[in-house]
Each structure stands twice: as C-alpha cells, then as structure tokens.
Amino acid sequence: MLRTLDIRDMLLIDRLSLDFAPGLNVLTGETGAGKSILLDCLGFVLGWRGRAELVRAGAAQGEVTAVFDLPADHPARAVLDDAGIEAGDELILRRVNATDGRKTGWVNDRRVSGEVLRALSDALVELHGQHDDRGLLNPRGHRQLLDAFGGLDLAPLRAAWGQRRQAAAALADAEAALEAARAEEDFLRHAVAELEKLDPQPGEEETLDIARRGMQAAERVRGDVARALQMLAGEPSQPGAEGLIVEAARWLEGAADKMGDNSAEGLDEPLAALSRASIELGEATRAIEDALAAMEFDPATLDATEERLFALRALARKHDVLPDDLATLAGDLSARLSALDAGEARLGDLQRAVADADAAYGAAADALGVARRAAAKRLDAAMAAELAPLKMERAVFQTRISDGEPGPEGRDVVSFTVATNPGAPSGPLDRIASGGELSRFLLALKVCLARGGEPLVMIFDEIDRGVGGATADAVGRRLARLAGGAQVLVVTHSPQVAALGQQHFRVAKSVADGMTTSRVTALDAGERVEELARMLAGEEITPAARAAAEALLAAGRQD
Secondary structure (H helix, E strand, C coil): CCCEEEEECCCCCCEEEEEECCCEEEEECCCCCCCHHHHHHHHHHHCCCCCCCEEECCCCCCEEEEEECCCCCCHHHHHHCCCCCCCCCEEEEEEEEEECCCCCEECCCEEECCCHHHHHHHHHEEEECCCCCCCCCHHHHHHHHHHHHHCCCCCCCCHHHHHHHHHHHHHHHHHHHHHHHHHHHHHHHHHHHHHHHHHCCCCCHHHHHHHHHHHHHHHHHHHHHHHHHHHHEEECCEEEEHHHHHHHHHHHHHHHHHHHHHHHHHHHHHHHHHHHHHHHHHHHHHHHHHHHHCCEEEEEHHHHHHHEEEHHHHHHHEEEEEEHHHHHHHHHHHHHHHHHHHHHHHHHHHHHHHHHHHHHHHHHHHHHHHHHHHHHHHHHHHHHHHCCCCCCCEEEEEEEEEEEEEEEEEEEEEEEEEECCCCCEEEEHHEEEEEEEEHHHHHHHHHHHCCCCCCCCEEEEEECCCCHHHHHHHHHHHHHHHHHHHEEEEEECHHHHHHCCEEEEEEEEEEEEEEHHHHHHHHHHHHHHHHHHHHHCCCCCCCHHHHHHHHHHHHHHHH
C-alpha cells in the first residue's frame, strides 16, 4: 500500500505531503488544476519515463519521496533481494531531479539506478488508462492474465519443457561429438593401432634409458677391466702380479731355509707381507672376474633396447606428449574410438528420448490449451456481464487464442480483442476503442481479472472520462469493488465515482505573486459535500446540488 507521497519543488507543486488510506482514494478538481501532476510525480519516483522538465521554476532541484507498506510476502521483496537491499516492513523510495536533468534515486537510503526503481514499480503499482501500455493493453501479458483468471497450473508444462530442452541439448551435444569424432576417425584408428602395437608402459622410457646407458658404459670400459685382470693374473707366457708375488715368496722361503732359524728372522716380516698381498690380490682378481662377467651382454640386446627407446620417444614427439604419458594417451584415444563406434547406437537412444519428451510436452501443451480456451470462454462471459452496466452492451470482448512458438508457457498466443458495435471488425483494445470506451473496457477487464489481496496499488487515470449518470455510478461501484481487496487511486471528474471513495483529495490551482502553484487537500465530510456539489453544479453551488451531493455520499456509505 502507498502510505505517503511527499513532493518538493516539482512542476507546479512547491511543498506537498499526502497520506493515503487503504481502499478507494479519489482525486478531484477542475480541469487543469494539476491532478495529472501527482501521477507524474509518482511516476518519477518509480522510475517511469515521463516529462523531461520536472523541476519547479526557480528551484535548484525537485524531489519526490514515496513510502509503501511492504507485507512479508510482497513480490517487491524479490526485487530488493536481487538488488542487495535489505527489506523491512516499510519501503522508502526517494528520487531527486536536478535542473541540469540529472536524476538520482534511493531505496531505503541505498542509491539505486532507474532500472531498479522501474523493477520495483512493476511490483508495486499498476496504471490503467488510455496510455496503459505497461498493463492490460500490453498483449505480451495477456496470456499470463488469462492463466491467472483461469487459475491454471503451468508447473507440469514447465517441467515437460525443461525435460524437452535437456533431451534436445543432450542429443545436440552427442551429434556434435559424433560429428567431431567422425572428422578424425582415420586418425583415431591409425593412432590407436600404432599405440596398441607399441604398447607403451608408464616408466618404461626411464628403464630402457638406464639399461642402454649401462650397456654402452660396459662396452667402453670392459677392455680396461680385462687388461687389469691380465696384469694381475698374467698369461701362460708371462706371469702376472699374483704369480710374481708367489715366485718372490718362494725365493725368500728358500733363502730362509739356507740361513737357519736364527739368521732367517729378518725374512719373516717380508714373507708375512707377501702372504697378505697374495690373499688381497686373489680377492681382487676374483672381484674383477665377477665384474667382467657382469659386463657381458648380447649386442643384439643393446640394439633391441635402443630400437624400443627410440620408438617410444618418436611416438611421444609425434603426439606432443611425454613418453610416460603415451599409455594414458592410448587409453583416451581408445575411449574416443569406442565412443565413435558406439555413437550411432547412443544417438538412436537420445533421439527416442527427444521424441518421448516432445510427446510429453505436446500432451501437456494440448491440455493447457484446452484449459485456456475454457478459461477464455468464461472470461468473455464475465466481460459481457461487466460491460452491460457500463452502457457497452453492444460491444463484444473476445479472447483470441492462436498457435505460436512452443515455450515454457505453452504454444498459445493470447490476445484480448474488442468490437465496439455488432458486425464491426474486432481488433486490439487500444486500436479499436475510443478514449472513453477504452477506459471502460479496461475497468471491466480489471474487475474480471482482479484477485483478492491484490499486491499492486492500482491507479486509474480518468477512467470514467466521457460517461455520466448511471454509467458513472457503475464505474464507481466497480472501482469500489476493486478497492475492497486492494488500494485504488483514481483521478476522476465524476461525482458518482468520487462519492464512493474512502479518502477524497481536492486538487486546486492558485496564483500568488505571479507564481502558479497546485495544492492538494484531504477533504473532511463537509468539504466533500461542497466538492461533490461543485462537480454536480459547476461554479454556482445550489442547495439542490448540496442535497444531491449528500445523497450520493449517503448511498456510498450504505454500499
């Protein structure tokens, strides 16, 4: 609910603060008094695009503040949440217009863009009138309005649409993958065969390299080691070091025997040393022999090792991977080849899934279409009942449903059309109906579509234009009915409408010191009688006019 509207230095208003009530709030005044200025100011704070020049002449800037009550389940809370603004029970919108045209907006003291204000406006306010291109006259919203009127549940259809989209996306992905795989099929088959033939193993390249280096090193030093063994062990024609030591020890032992026990003591130590040397030389000889044996290899083994190693490295360079990654690459390419081979079968499964999803969506869309056509008939009948009291019994309202592109809300295109006279062609509301007729069409349609506890503040701008008497009374009673479940603001020239308001404001224009200003006054009971009498009689208010005004107010209170 709009609770207060505070205006400073906007158009013809210098200072104005209004408190609105629940139910029906009416604004009256002479033509040109400035009633539309209030709507311009409200539209400004809500981010609507309107007049370029809004700041009052002589003022540095203009400012409008609107305060709304915000129930816990109000849809505006979702807008605030998306904008990162904390929501309380009260929503304060403030917007300033500088003389240079700059506009600055705040929501609960948080600076916001015009887009955020307009998003909040869609959740807070609904304007009805001849320029109602954001509301009932907008054909893009007719399907949603019909669904709300019929109480239709779109959840099954939306679920079927989601499943259809998922199935179609899965099929498209599979087709793209299969097409890409087919483009590289020859490469895959050749590469997989080559890798399977080589059968690379993780860590194999390092193992082969170590083995190759070992054999190459053995080939280079084996001759030197054999020469060392020859020097130690000797040859049949020439004794080695070990043989010479044995020979030397034999000569010393012979000398010791000739010298006798006492004289040979000097040879004991060299004999012992030679014995130790002989033992060490024997161990060295055996170790060298073992080393030589270990260095023995088949040259064919070296050739095979090098061939395998070079093949691994060449294949790794070919695929631009490390040799240790060849085994992983082989698995990946094999999987892609298997996917290619199995792709046709999987494609068939996905195509059947898409067909099933299409069928499910089609059934849900058909069921919703039947329900919409039934709801359209009920809406057309309800509109006929509403148009008759509004002196439009000859007009025909028809909800047209045609085929459109499928989507999450079905494949029905819904449009509200009218024919103002029997036999006349029907067409869109805003192209067929005149100004007064359009206003009454919109009012009847809103009455039919309204739901209890309407979260929007409904504004009707001179929706009773061009009607009077019983028709004006019918308009007023329908506005009052709407106001029973929501807050309604109506700008009116009709006393029959004004008499039904719970709150009555009078807009008047005055000139002081060469400056024109508009004033808005909340009327008490006596002032309402005078204002209604003026609306009935004109400038000269007669007793009869006052009596008629009192009768209108009394009839409104009885309702």
